[in-house]
Amino acid sequence: MDTPMDDDMMREVAECLGNNDAPRAVSKIQKYLEDLDKIPLNMAITGESGSGKSTFVNVFRGIDNKDERAAPTGCVETTIESKEYPHPNYPNVKLWDLPGIGTTNFPANQYLRHVGFEKFDFFIIVSADRFRENDAKLAQEIKKMGKKFYFVRSKIDNSLRDEERSQRDFNAERTLQKMRENCISGLVNQGVESPQVFLISNFDLHLYDFHKLQETMERDLPSHKRNALLFSLPSVSLGIISKKKDAFHSKIKYQALLSAAVAAAPVPGLSFAVDVGILVGVIRGYKLGFGLDHQSLEKLAQSAKMSLGDLQAVIKSDLASNEISKELVIKLLSMSASGAALMAVEEGARFIPIFGIAVAMGFSFMSTYRYLSSALDMLANDAQNVLKKALAQDTSL
Missing domain, CATH: 3.40.50.300 (P-loop containing nucleotide triphosphate hydrolases)
Incomplete structure (x- = not known):
């Protein structure tokens, strides 16, 4: 549910973009996201x-x-x-x-x-x-x-x-x-x-x-x-994992908006580079929040009296199986037909007279939103599979 703070930020960003002040819009969205992470x-x-x-x-x-x-x-x-x-x-x-x-x-x-x-x-x-x-x-x-x-x-x-x-x-x-x-x-x-x-x-x-x-x-x-x-x-229950997923998902629209605001800057290649950085940072947060990092998995395996390999065997996504890096994200984006197509259309849209930047912003928002939603789904499913495996292994866990 949106709050008055959400609405105020959205109005200010829209005003900045309406005045062709993309850097200020980016700054406002970044501060808003940072403030969300600092709520005590x-x-x-x-x-x-x-x-x-x-x-x-x-x-x-x-x-x-x-x-x-x-x-x-x-x-x-x-x-x-x-x-x-x-x-x-x-x-x-x-x-x-x-x-x-x-x-x-x-x-x-x-x-x-x-x-x-x-x-x-x-x-x-x-x-x-x-x-x-x-x-x-x-x-x-x-x-x-x-x-x-x-x-x-x-x-x-x-x-x-x-x-x-x-x-x-x-x-x-x-x-x-x-x-x-x-x-x-x-x-x-x-x-x-x-x-x-x-x-x-x-x-x-x-x-x-x-x-x-x-x-x-x-x-x-x-x-x-x-x-x-x-x-x-x-993450000790399927219910907590599900609620964490919802909480993470509530922030995606703002992360996608940040991507769109960067796309408003008429600099070829900048939007893609920033988008990859956004994706890497956010997906790392998902992985850590769901307890899919190496340290958390080791601790869970020890508690469940099973090997780390047994837990890792139920993980399906490359995002959970590998270290999250720019190279991995770019590779997975290029392998995704929809992801690659949206990125190509976004860069091409910049050359459309008058409306090109607006179109590029729309595609940037859409591609970031879709990819983060897909990554969140995959990691949440992996977290659920890992917990189910651990619970099935040791009923005292």
């Missing part, structure tokens, strides 16, 4: 020592606990002051590891001022077993401040294993429902109205309630911040 999202993660909050910060960012960029983890409280951890691929998205309120000398209202509550978009309160009085008081103060908060009951996989050992007639679904109800009733008894509790395993995010947490956070965020959340989410 700050998530506050808090909980008592040993609750798994630091591990949650790391897993959400796709980082192993042993990574030098990881939030420190341990059974004792390792977080003394608020510490920000930017997402490695989307630095505009930051997870803040906050000290547990029970480890500070501040009451709930002073605690929020101490950690700088105003900069956070929402709070996630983590517990490894049950939520305590401090958690409830913190939630009530967050609500007074007009912020959203979510309760996450972590280490569900450990709890289920413990329950299975102790019960004769163990039933996983019944046990999960009992855990959820116990958490909710405990919070209600401590004065929290309609608490939202999500059961999560930090190491198996595709299981249990992570998808519900993702959907709730997405729904509660203002529209201009939703894509920032979606891009940063680990």
Whole structure:
């Protein structure tokens, strides 16, 4: 859905092009796209020592606990002051590891001022077993401040294993429902109205309630911040992959408009060179966002207890199988009948009197839009195939 900011940018670009000021139009579109990538999202993660909050910060960012960029983890409280951890691929998205309120000398209202509550978009309160009085008081103060908060009951996989050992007639679904109800009733008894509790395993995010947490956070965020959340989410479900695809697709019209604005400059060959640069940058972003880069695939293969080659075997597109480069994009464009034809017509249109530049702009927009849409379809399909393969290999993944 277009926003007033979208409409304003479009009007300004149209005005620039109407005045034959293509460089200014290009500059405005570039700034708009850069601003979209810089929309900040700050998530506050808090909980008592040993609750798994630091591990949650790391897993959400796709980082192993042993990574030098990881939030420190341990059974004792390792977080003394608020510490920000930017997402490695989307630095505009930051997870803040906050000290547990029970480890500070501040009451709930002073605690929020101490950690700088105003900069956070929402709070996630983590517990490894049950939520305590401090958690409830913190939630009530967050609500007074007009912020959203979510309760996450972590280490569900450990709890289920413990329950299975102790019960004769163990039933996983019944046990999960009992855990959820116990958490909710405990919070209600401590004065929290309609608490939202999500059961999560930090190491198996595709299981249990992570998808519900993702959907709730997405729904509660203002529209201009939703894509920032979606891009940063680990691709642990087909639903997330599908939503990421939609989020990526929403930007294609602006990327194609940038291509068209460059085509307005009467310089032979410039449009093609810039278009290739646009395609390379955007497609690299798709590949990284879907977790199809080499590092992400290696990590997924390790988690699924399978070889990297087994995952790579279900990848169909050359874009996912190879390093994205200008040479690869040019090769694939030349192999595409429609792509090659549109590029040829665009360059030829420049020599048409009076209307040539306008025609070239139209073809430039169309070719960029079509190719990015096609690339997005292929990479999204590859991401889905890779995830299905991983899930089929190891049901604990």
